[in-house]
Amino acid sequence: MACCQEKLFHRLKPFIGVVFLQFGYSGMDVLSKAALNRGMSNYVFVVYRHAFAFVVMAPFAVFLEKKVRPKMTLSIFMKIVILSLLEPVIDQNLYFLGMKYTTATFAVSMYNVLPAITFVMAWILRLEKIKLKSTRSQAKVVGTLATVAGAMIMTLIKGPILDLFGTHATNTNNVQNGGINLEHAIKGSVMITIGCFSCACFMILQAITIEAYPAELSLTAWICLLGTVEGGIVALVMERNNFSAWSLKWDTKLLAAVYSGIVCSGMAYYIQGVVMKDRGPVFVTTFNPLCMVIVAIMGSFFLAEQMYLGRAIGAIVIIVGLYLVVWGKSKDYESSSTITEENMLSAKQTVEKTNSKEEHFSNLGTIARDEQV
Incomplete structure (x- = not known):
């Protein structure tokens, strides 16, 4: 009974991890949109986000992975530098800029192309078999x-x-807060789509890097540290004449930076790495549409954003697509597990046959010596 429960938990761990990520991301989208609406610079927000993530994750990486952390090489370090540029700097800045032009719900909706982009890239690089x-x-x-x-x-x-x-029904600011014009929608869509490509590259490269550097906490700490440095350079350039953009008070801006840093950078990078080891980068990204549903509901309540029928229909189509992808991936996983078990069984049988033959020849040698005596 205990063995069955352990196997069930092992199979459910990747699902629990990615669902937790989507709930975390949904909270970030609502909080970050509120902070941006209050005038927070997206460039500064990204810097503070990864600074908080590094401060929290670094001690865990230092103490928990002291014995398992592999030696840092130039090749691994360059991969981490590129990782910290792709997602913490390029993707997040473009995502938040796109959100400024649109709404939190719209930004999350557009981000649902990420699974498709990741899928195609993984297939080209032969990380996904078709x-x-x-x-x-x-x-x-x-x-x-x-x-x-x-x-x-x-x-x-x-x-x-x-x-x-x-x-x-009782909100008079709906058009201002929830409505977006076509020009802003196009600008936001372009920015978010480019960010999706950058994030997909990050996912693929993280899956490759984790094989050479299998220390998820340390990898997370490195990405957050370098992301803070690289993002800080970008922020200093973009906000060079606006020093007040760096000020933080006990308000939504600080809460958004701390929450998104700890949950959506520190914990997210770590969980992604662990799940990728078992299921690959495509599995991680296929659950993104779940975040859209959560944000649509939360944005409607807390940000007074409007929900349109077109978006509801699109959401249903996305969820159906998500189910198909997850079903296909689960069948792939079952197939690979079966092949692995068969290979292990075959190897075990081969070893047993070899041992049997050795024992048989040993017995023959013993009999022969007894006859000579």
């Missing part, structure tokens, strides 16, 4: 296309406003 005659591969391809189609529906189609639980 056999078009296989049902599970067809499910992954169709599901990936569905996530892209759903994101496009949410971006281009509005439709009538949905009054969720009467949250907009």
